[in-house]
Amino acid sequence: MQVSVETTSGLERRMTISVPAERVDSAVEERLKKAAKTVRINGFRKGKVPLKVVKKQFGAGVRQEVLGELFGSSFYEAVAQESLKPAGQPSIEPIKLEEGADVEFAALFEVFPEIEVADLSELQIDTVTAEVKDSDIDNMIEVLRKQQATWAVVEREAKDGDQVKIDFAGKKDGELFEGGSAEGQNLVLGSGQMIPGFESGIEGMKAGEEKVLELTFPEEYHNEELKGAAVEFAITLHEVSEQVLPEVNAEFFAKFGIETEDEGEFRTEISQNMKRELDNAIAGKTKAKVMDGLQALHSFDVPKALIANEIQALRQQMAQQFGGQQLDASMLPDELFQGQAEKRIQVGLVVAELVSANDIQVDADRVKAKVEEVASTYQDPEEVINYYYSNKELLGNLESAVLEDQIVDFVLEKAAVTTSEVSYDDAIKPEAPAEAE
8 A cells, every 4th residue: 555645734634545456356356255145136046146247236336335445444554654643534535446456545634733842830820829717608698698588668768789669661862762661670779780870870769759860871782772872761669678688597507408506517517618619719710720821832733623523512512501402503603612612622732742741640549539529519429429430421521620630730830830818709709701812
């Protein structure tokens, strides 16, 4: 088998393969002999059909079948022979297929880029540390109380934090505009649900009062017809309610699955949950910074085939997350995912090279600890642990996550790392999204 390879552009290769006629003819002959034992042709007994008759009737089809298989097997023999690493499936172009002559075809494909891991000591990683303080637990309990709060009607002026029941009608240039009116609408003042000035304009009103608010829609408002528009809202206030927080007692604890009358035990349980959330948040941010740093430190072309596959995966993920069965994933344009797909593939290739070059193996003890950590949040941890270890796919996903954590630790050992102490709230707050490319 003769093979020649040329670089057409970047990672794209065109490989021309020539397969000796004898190899093709031999494979066709062998298959026809096998077929002769089973085919039924009028005038001949089963298994007694002459080979030339079988060849005349089935030869062309068998040859096409053999050639199809030959293209695949010869391609992978050739890439092994040339020490190439294809990224994605090749595009096959037949060149010479005449019977009795050497078969020649070309395969167009991309290869994985050669990656040389950069000096990781050049990487600057800024990490944070935080602790759960008593004041943080107090704040969390207040948040939980507000989640379980009820509303009680009061006879006084509305103020920030109250819930009001209102009718409103919005007009632009004296005409009602679409989506600008409602009746019996409940609104918490200060929640930021309405445009600037709407909620604060209701403060000071009492039940039964009416008021007209002259407001302006923000320039960045999503509705083109209302961007920056001057409007009037006629408000009728029907009811003012204030928030009533539940008592911190056994009944309140039970709402969160904690059966105790001791507030100390409840605080300990809350503290443990907050610590777990804190650790996960810091680890997630640190991992994101490491991966961003690895991408910034390496520059190379990414195979288009891998990007296309990643775009499809991201498209399906978004469709399931936001639309379920209602959203047709094919309607989402490639451009929406292009940058994220390129970044994922690029970082993934660098991480794979780090794993290979440093022979990093999945730490079974860390996997076990991870499984136990997940199981600890369930009622029957032992059952969850057994389920993980009996499900190869589930365990494999966890092993991949652990391996990524090991890579993060490996990079942090070599990088220049600075650590600053921040509050619990700042530590768990999501990072601001990067500016769109």
